[in-house]
Amino acid sequence: MIAYNSEWLDAIKLKDTAKSWHENGLLDTEKWEALKSQKPSGFYSPNIFIRIGLGIFCLILMNAAMGLLALTGIIDSEAGMSAFGIICAVIWITLLEIWIIGSLHHYGSGIDDMMLYTATITMIGCFYINFPYDAGPLSYCWVAWPFLVLGSIRYIDRLMAAAAYGCTLLIVLFTVAKIPDVALYLLPFSGMVFSAGAWILARKGQQRSALRHWHDLFIMVELLSLLSFYASGNYWVVQQVGLGWKELPVPPMGLFFWAFTFGVPVLYILGGLRLKERLLLDIGIAAVAVSIFTFRFYHHVLPLAWACTIIGAFIFVAAYFSINYLRKHKGAFTYDAGDEKVLLQEIEEQLIEQLIAAPTGKPEPPKEGFGGGDFGGGGAGGEY
Amino acid sequence: MLDHWLEQAAISPEEAEKIRLFETQKPFSLHWELKTLLYLGVLLLNAGLGYLIYDNIDHIGHAAIIAIIGAISAACFWYAFRHRKPFSTGEVESATPYFDYILLLGCLMFLVMEGFLQYQYQVFGTRYGLVTFIPMVLFFILAYVFDNRGVLSLGITALASWLGLTLTPHELLAKNDFNSHTITNMGIALGAFLCAVTFISERLDIKKHFSLTYLNFGVHIGMISCLAGMMALGYPLLYFPLLCIAVGFFLWYARTRASFYFLTVAVIYGYIGITYMIFINDRGFEIEFYLFYFLFSCIGVILFLTNYKRFIKKVKP
Numbered sequence: 001m002i003a004y005n006s007e008w009l010d011a012i013k014l015k016d017t018a019k020s021w022h023e024n025g026l027l028d029t030e031k032w033e034a035l036k037s038q039k040p041s042g043f044y045s046p047n048i049f050i051r052i053g054l055g056i057f058c059l060i061l062m063n064a065a066m067g068l069l070a071l072t073g074i075i076d077s078e079a080g081m082s083a084f085g086i087i088c089a090v091i092w093i094t095l096l097e098i099w100i101i102g103s104l105h106h107y108g109s110g111i112d113d114m115m116l117y118t119a120t121i122t123m124i125g126c127f128y129i130n131f132p133y134d135a136g137p138l139s140y141c142w143v144a145w146p147f148l149v150l151g152s153i154r155y156i157d158r159l160m161a162a163a164a165y166g167c168t169l170l171i172v173l174f175t176v177a178k179i180p181d182v183a184l185y186l187l188p189f190s191g192m193v194f195s196a197g198a199w200i201l202a203r204k205g206q207q208r209s210a211l212r213h214w215h216d217l218f219i220m221v222e223l224l225s226l227l228s229f230y231a232s233g234n235y236w237v238v239q240q241v242g243l244g245w246k247e248l249p250v251p252p253m254g255l256f257f258w259a260f261t262f263g264v265p266v267l268y269i270l271g272g273l274r275l276k277e278r279l280l281l282d283i284g285i286a287a288v289a290v291s292i293f294t295f296r297f298y299h300h301v302l303p304l305a306w307a308c309t310i311i312g313a314f315i316f317v318a319a320y321f322s323i324n325y326l327r328k329h330k331g332a333f334t335y336d337a338g339d340e341k342v343l344l345q346e347i348e349e350q351l352i353e354q355l356i357a358a359p360t361g362k363p364e365p366p367k368e369g370f371g372g373g374d375f376g377g378g379g380a381g382g383e384y
Numbered sequence: 385m386l387d388h389w390l391e392q393a394a395i396s397p398e399e400a401e402k403i404r405l406f407e408t409q410k411p412f413s414l415h416w417e418l419k420t421l422l423y424l425g426v427l428l429l430n431a432g433l434g435y436l437i438y439d440n441i442d443h444i445g446h447a448a449i450i451a452i453i454g455a456i457s458a459a460c461f462w463y464a465f466r467h468r469k470p471f472s473t474g475e476v477e478s479a480t481p482y483f484d485y486i487l488l489l490g491c492l493m494f495l496v497m498e499g500f501l502q503y504q505y506q507v508f509g510t511r512y513g514l515v516t517f518i519p520m521v522l523f524f525i526l527a528y529v530f531d532n533r534g535v536l537s538l539g540i541t542a543l544a545s546w547l548g549l550t551l552t553p554h555e556l557l558a559k560n561d562f563n564s565h566t567i568t569n570m571g572i573a574l575g576a577f578l579c580a581v582t583f584i585s586e587r588l589d590i591k592k593h594f595s596l597t598y599l600n601f602g603v604h605i606g607m608i609s610c611l612a613g614m615m616a617l618g619y620p621l622l623y624f625p626l627l628c629i630a631v632g633f634f635l636w637y638a639r640t641r642a643s644f645y646f647l648t649v650a651v652i653y654g655y656i657g658i659t660y661m662i663f664i665n666d667r668g669f670e671i672e673f674y675l676f677y678f679l680f681s682c683i684g685v686i687l688f689l690t691n692y693k694r695f696i697k698k699v700k701p
Contacts, residue, residue: 031395057689
């Protein structure tokens with residue numbers, strides 16, 4: 001089912017989890033060392049910067065190779081173009097499967113990512129070329145859908161999962177839009193229902209140990225479902241769709257959508273704090289900002305400069321007092337930095353670690369991601 | 385999920401119980417959310433106040449505006465001064481969680497105030513260099529005293545604009561041409577200077593953790609200036625060797641300091657330079673030649689990058 005060696009994937013994840021136990025003093029050093037040597041993983045997962053570089057150069061290389069192939073004169077007709085697309089996709093997928101993953105054991109190296117994306121794009125593209133001119137958007141989505149879903153399942157790639165989610169959502173929306181008479185009324189609600197369903201499935205999927213390899217993909221789907229749920233009922237989105245499609249200046253049930261625009265962010269934030277769910281909380285905070293923009297789009301209550309100043313001051317003061325409060329009251333919430341890392345934090349840490357730890361010549365403990373493949377193919381460091 | 389990992393790790397029941405307890409009771413960290421909000425608040429406040437002044441420049445009393453902005457700025461600096469930790473040449477931890485943000489707000493407010501003074505009263509007359517020179521000095525001092533990399537970045541930016549402003553009018557008078565030569569050469573010199581600062585600070589053991597900020601500005605300013613010299617000014621034979629030296633320097637740096645960031649950056653800039661040299665050398669090659677060039681050069685670069693472990697010297701434990 002998965003292209004990568006699943007035992008090694010398990011080993012990486014296990015060592016990641018055990019590392020936080022070890023750092024919190026729940027696992028003695030002896031056990032931790034034993035665990036590290038017992039669970040080897042032979043992936044090639046370089047540091048994030050090497051990954052970016054490899055990705056860029058792999059992309060240029062593949063384009064040059066496809067350019068050379070195109071020069072052989074294969075693309076002289078529409079059928080030739082399609083054949084060209086299929087040939088390229090097959091070549092890239094075969095190389096990826098047999099060589100890059102099969103014998104070189106790349107995992108998140110930049111090369112495997114780019115090969116997968118290029119193969120998918122050429123594959124889908126070869127179908128699009130032969131499409132009749134009157135083909136509706138729905139058929140475009142249906143053609144892309146199986147490749148995106150299969151790609152994300154087999155190569156556990158988050159970007160593919162995101163594309164697959166977007167594609168599925170579009171299929172639902174375009175299908176609903178075809179229903180006569182009531183389509184406009186159903187659209188926001190179908191978006192909401194679909195997102196809510198996806199959210200529940202993604203949450204369930206994250207807890208199933210049989211689906212542990214796709215854990216990160218479920219997180220991606222959860223994130224997107226929260227976004228699309230809010231977007232489905234946001235007043236601005238609803239109003240613009242109504243205006244552009246049916247020329248309705250004011251959408252029906254405007255009051256409901258206003259309530260939704262302001263209610264959902266609050267629900268997200270409260271839910272995030274209650275469930276201790278970071279995604280809900282963060283998206284809730286972002287959604288509050290979007291709601292404010294939505295409101296200002298229709299009602300010019302304050303000049304922009306005043307709004308910026310007042311909101312900025314308010315946010316600053318609110319954050320100031322929250323931090324103060326959290327530092328004085330120990331409880332379920334804390335201001336101390338947690339051990340979960342976000343992408344930016346990871347990059348910053350790597351940057352600082354490399355430039356500050358090395359010159360001082362201090363005996364730094366070998367960190368994950370530093371040597372790239374010291375163990376676990378970089379573990380947490382190689383994840384992004 | 386937790387049970388699965390506990391089982392895989394073959395952990396004894398007592399320990400597993402401890403871990404379970406820890407996982408259910410560990411507090412939920414709001415660190416990044418609150419930090420982001422602080423940052424956002426500072427930016428919005430600054431943008432709002434700056435725009436407010438711009439908007440109402442004729443309505444409100446000028447003295448009042450300066451007084452308010454100056455008071456905010458002064459209050460921020462006073463806060464930073466009150467809560468500062470003793471100076472050290474090494475890294476100093478922030479005294480309070482909001483310390484960095486309040487200092488940043490103070491610096492940005494200072495810029496707004498200064499800009500207003502110049503706009504309204506021409507305090508500095510036509511000595512535009514001075515307008516950037518004062519914040520530059522202030523920011524560098526603040527960055528070192530309060531040990532703040534964000535303010536250091538502001539200082540380096542002010543340094544770059546000060547150099548640009550002081551060199552440009554002079555050149556304009558002398559040659560009456562569009563002085564991009566000066567800017568390019570200045571960029572290269574500045575890049576080299578920033579790299580030199582890094583090494584001097586490390587030798588003297590002053591704020592070694594500022595290295596990244598200096599080098600990061602240095603590498604991009606220097607390399608982009610070299611590329612600009614090659615492409616925009618049309619002196620590839622002059623600037624290409626300079627680019628090669630810069631790339632060589634950063635490759636050496638990456639090798640000795642085990643820095644993946646500078647390795648990738650140097651390789652990308654170097655590749656752009658070499659590719660440009662091949663493309664301008666137009667001998668009427670067919671398109672196949674260029675495609676083959678990309679094909680083989682990329683294979684070469686990828687082989688080099690994938691074998692980074694052999695290239696980079698391991699830091700000895």
